[in-house]
Amino acid sequence: MTAQTISETSPRPTRIRRAARLLKRLRGRPMPRDVGRCADKLKIVIVSDAAPPQVNGVVRTLQQLTSELRALGHEVVSITPDQFVTLPMPSYPEIRLALFPGRKVARLIRQADPNAIHIATEGPLGLAARNFCTRNGIPFSTSFHTRFAEYLNARTGAPLSWGYAFLRWFHKGATTIMVATRSLQAELEARGFGSPSIWSRGVDTELYRPRPDLLGEHYLGLPRPVHLYVGRVAVEKNIEAFLDLDLPGSKMIVGDGPRLEHLRKRHPTAHFAGAMFGEELAKAYAAADCFVFPSRTDTFGLVLIEALAAGTPVAAYPVQGPLDVIGTAPVAVLDEDLRAACLGAVRLSRAEAREFALGFSWGACTRQFLSNLALEEEVPATVEKRAVEPV
Numbered sequence: 001m002t003a004q005t006i007s008e009t010s011p012r013p014t015r016i017r018r019a020a021r022l023l024k025r026l027r028g029r030p031m032p033r034d035v036g037r038c039a040d041k042l043k044i045v046i047v048s049d050a051a052p053p054q055v056n057g058v059v060r061t062l063q064q065l066t067s068e069l070r071a072l073g074h075e076v077v078s079i080t081p082d083q084f085v086t087l088p089m090p091s092y093p094e095i096r097l098a099l100f101p102g103r104k105v106a107r108l109i110r111q112a113d114p115n116a117i118h119i120a121t122e123g124p125l126g127l128a129a130r131n132f133c134t135r136n137g138i139p140f141s142t143s144f145h146t147r148f149a150e151y152l153n154a155r156t157g158a159p160l161s162w163g164y165a166f167l168r169w170f171h172k173g174a175t176t177i178m179v180a181t182r183s184l185q186a187e188l189e190a191r192g193f194g195s196p197s198i199w200s201r202g203v204d205t206e207l208y209r210p211r212p213d214l215l216g217e218h219y220l221g222l223p224r225p226v227h228l229y230v231g232r233v234a235v236e237k238n239i240e241a242f243l244d245l246d247l248p249g250s251k252m253i254v255g256d257g258p259r260l261e262h263l264r265k266r267h268p269t270a271h272f273a274g275a276m277f278g279e280e281l282a283k284a285y286a287a288a289d290c291f292v293f294p295s296r297t298d299t300f301g302l303v304l305i306e307a308l309a310a311g312t313p314v315a316a317y318p319v320q321g322p323l324d325v326i327g328t329a330p331v332a333v334l335d336e337d338l339r340a341a342c343l344g345a346v347r348l349s350r351a352e353a354r355e356f357a358l359g360f361s362w363g364a365c366t367r368q369f370l371s372n373l374a375l376e377e378e379v380p381a382t383v384e385k386r387a388v389e390p391v
Helices: 057-071 102-112 124-135 148-156 160-171 182-190 239-243 260-266 278-287 302-309 338-345 350-357 362-372
Strands: 004-006 043-047 075-079 086-089 092-098 116-119 141-143 176-179 226-230 250-254 271-274 290-293 314-316 332-334 386-388
Touching (some): 043 057, 057 362, 116 124, 176 182, 226 302, 250 278, 290 302, 302 314
Parallel strands (some): 226 250
Antiparallel strands (some): 004 386
């Protein structure tokens, strides 16, 4: 029998620290020194092609995350399209794409000297940051917010296999791919993305809250019941499945996007309110009788819990997103017959909808995000190793 070597963990109450990862230096140009090192207060670079004035779930998620991280004392450096020369995305001019961002992205990361780099999107900025990190051995995390392959297929007819091949390549090399739901985690595992980690979503329950004074005559004079949609007005959101329904009352569309004018002309009886923010948006949620979510491709659907927080029940298809967020809770009707879902949802309890949404906390989501960052654990303090001879 050979000798064994054992380690005993010290009983001292020593907090596990993160260790600095050794990085190569690039011919006299220093790489960020602190990437991979944890400190009590972190400096985090978040790279995103989705940023204001875009209005979507990714933008709102990153805005709330940044606010929560700063409230915890961490520093966030955002790299977003407004810092670059951009051009409008074909067929979707509200989205601006950065032109030739590689050198500037590298410079901004070096200047930030961060503890962690998170790449939120797969656009030009995300590509530039990914390429910089992989070339120089710098650890980074990514997140899977959007069904890029499905959206590309809907807009151009490109095969899904092409889109997913690109996405697998993009996320390869990340220490962690963050996803919002268990079903998306399982799907990406099956598609060869490795083992993604969960980073859920939260809701501002102070802003999005019930407002009983709005439940009488609708503040815009719309006939009740008011069926509300909030989100991008784009082909991938499947809004026409909602607008084509024969429903009592009225339909209200909040949002902007490339299909707005087309749908406004085709559905003149619907009320298209345009983009709304803050109190105005919260008021629209709280005054509605039913929130309609016709999308079949969203990975989460932040608007679902915003509506529920305002006390408004949900009608949706039984697909990923609604099934993950709501499941069988009695705060929504999930049905392949969207009209039946709408008619059923208006009869559900607004109090139960609100109570359900209170279970979503941005604080918990932020802690999940921090735990998923590309930082290395240090081995805990140990007593000296000693050889144990066999008896």
